[in-house]
Amino acid sequence: MRRLRDYQPVSINLAHAPVTGVVAAISGDIAYLEVDPVQLPETLLLPARGEVAFLHDGRPVMLTGMVDRGGRNGVLAFQVRGPGQLRNKRADARLQIELTALVVLPRRPGEGTREIPTIDVGAGGALLADPSLGAAGDPLEVSIELPGTRDVVVASGHIARVTTVGCGIAFDDIDPTDRELLQQLVISVRFELARRFAARV
Numbered sequence: 001m002r003r004l005r006d007y008q009p010v011s012i013n014l015a016h017a018p019v020t021g022v023v024a025a026i027s028g029d030i031a032y033l034e035v036d037p038v039q040l041p042e043t044l045l046l047p048a049r050g051e052v053a054f055l056h057d058g059r060p061v062m063l064t065g066m067v068d069r070g071g072r073n074g075v076l077a078f079q080v081r082g083p084g085q086l087r088n089k090r091a092d093a094r095l096q097i098e099l100t101a102l103v104v105l106p107r108r109p110g111e112g113t114r115e116i117p118t119i120d121v122g123a124g125g126a127l128l129a130d131p132s133l134g135a136a137g138d139p140l141e142v143s144i145e146l147p148g149t150r151d152v153v154v155a156s157g158h159i160a161r162v163t164t165v166g167c168g169i170a171f172d173d174i175d176p177t178d179r180e181l182l183q184q185l186v187i188s189v190r191f192e193l194a195r196r197f198a199a200r201v
Contacts, residue, residue: 004031004054004063007194012076013051014044014067021076024194025093025187030079032093032187034194037074052078075191094122095186097147101128104141108134118144123183125157125170133167134159140169146185153178 004010004023012019012033021035031052050067053060063080070077099118105111119127121144133140136159143154155174159167171179 003056004052006190008054011053012067012078013053013062015048019076022194024075025190027093030077032070032191033076033078034191035074035076040074040076046076049081050078072191092122092124092183093186093190094120094127095189096120097189098129099144099147101126102143103128103133105134106139106141119166121182122186123171123174123179125160125168127166127168129166131162131164131166133162136161142169146181151181153182 004026006023006026008023010021010023010033012021012035017039019035019039021033023031024034025032033052047066047068049064051062051064053062055061063078065078065080068077068079069075097118097120099121101116101118103114103116105114114130116128116130116133119129121127126142126144128142138159139156140159141154141156143152145152153174155171155178157169157171157173160170161168
């Protein structure tokens with residue numbers, strides 16, 4: 001199976017010249033690629049067709065798609081068109097991070113608010129380190145304080161899956177501003193990790 005993976009070195013072939021980079025995050029069918037801004041001429045017209053080449057199990061793979069600017073300097077967004085597969089099937093990228101989530105279970109009003117650490121978070125949901133919250137489909141309300149700020153994200157949602165380590169929850173109702181705060185947290189940390197990885201290779 002031909003797949004892009006997080007922090008994987010890639011070569012992006014555009015009209016002017018190949019550009020080297022690292023996969024910073026995959027969100028749905030879009031891969032965000034961290035590149036050296038010096039490699040991108042100001043005259044480069046985007047979006048444009050492009051190819052991303054990488055090694056999979058030691059074999060060269062090339063995916064064809066559309067390349068656009070990724071919303072910040074040194075970031076390209078690549079969307080596959082045609083054969084190929086990206087690793088992350090979620091609509092939003094996730095970040096493995098332990099934060100404190102305050103959880104209220106409407107079907108258990110006598111329990112009050114529970115403090116549960118997160119295993120990962122994203123703009124569309126989170127994995128909470130407690131498999132005893134309920135069954136798939138059960139509603140819940142959650143608030144998460146973001147690190148380094150006083151911002152608190154509040155959302156209502158449901159349990160999407162239950163595993164031996166915790167409950168995966170999906171947000172059904174979240175303010176667009178809170179959703180953007182989570183997205184920026186995930187992407188900014190992933191970009192920093194991609195930069196560190198690129199500095200080693």
